[in-house]
Amino acid sequence: MSKTEGTAPTTRISSFLLLVVFVTLALSFVALIFGISTIDQSSEAASVLLLLGFLGVALSTYVLFQTRRRLAKMRIVVPPVVTTIECKKCGFKNVREFQRGDYIFKEGEPCQKCNDKMLITAIYREVKDKEKGHVSV
Numbered sequence: 001m002s003k004t005e006g007t008a009p010t011t012r013i014s015s016f017l018l019l020v021v022f023v024t025l026a027l028s029f030v031a032l033i034f035g036i037s038t039i040d041q042s043s044e045a046a047s048v049l050l051l052l053g054f055l056g057v058a059l060s061t062y063v064l065f066q067t068r069r070r071l072a073k074m075r076i077v078v079p080p081v082v083t084t085i086e087c088k089k090c091g092f093k094n095v096r097e098f099q100r101g102d103y104i105f106k107e108g109e110p111c112q113k114c115n116d117k118m119l120i121t122a123i124y125r126e127v128k129d130k131e132k133g134h135v136s137v
């Protein structure tokens with residue numbers, strides 16, 4: 001129960017994709033080098049190789065940037081989990097970060113106002129709106 005399993009499956013997928021991208025990049029560079037070296041012998045073959053090389057480099061860098069942007073987005077988007085604790089007696093409400101072992105209707109720390117025992121009433125992900133009250137459309 002004490003072990004943390006925080007390895008997301010997305011990291012495995014992205015590392016595989018990274019491998020594919022790098023293989024494509026390497027092959028494209030080989031094509032570019034061959035294209036440059038054959039430029040004197042036959043311009044047709046050289047141009048085809050150069051085109052393939054440039055295409056490969058462009059495609060792999062595009063995919064790389066897209067996945068990096070997506071990963072960065074995923075990291076930012078995950079909002080924190082918060083716990084709401086309420087006092088049944090005086091109605092005092094406290095919101096704090098979720099702690100291990102929190103569950104709904106668990107007795108929390110004593111109330112800051114009346115010192116009565118507080119109750120956890122909600123556990124949820126806090127989704128922050130970037131522009132609250134700024135209604136467009």
Ligand SMILES: [Zn+2]
Pocket residue numbers: 087088089090091092111112113114115116
């Ligand atoms: Zn209270």
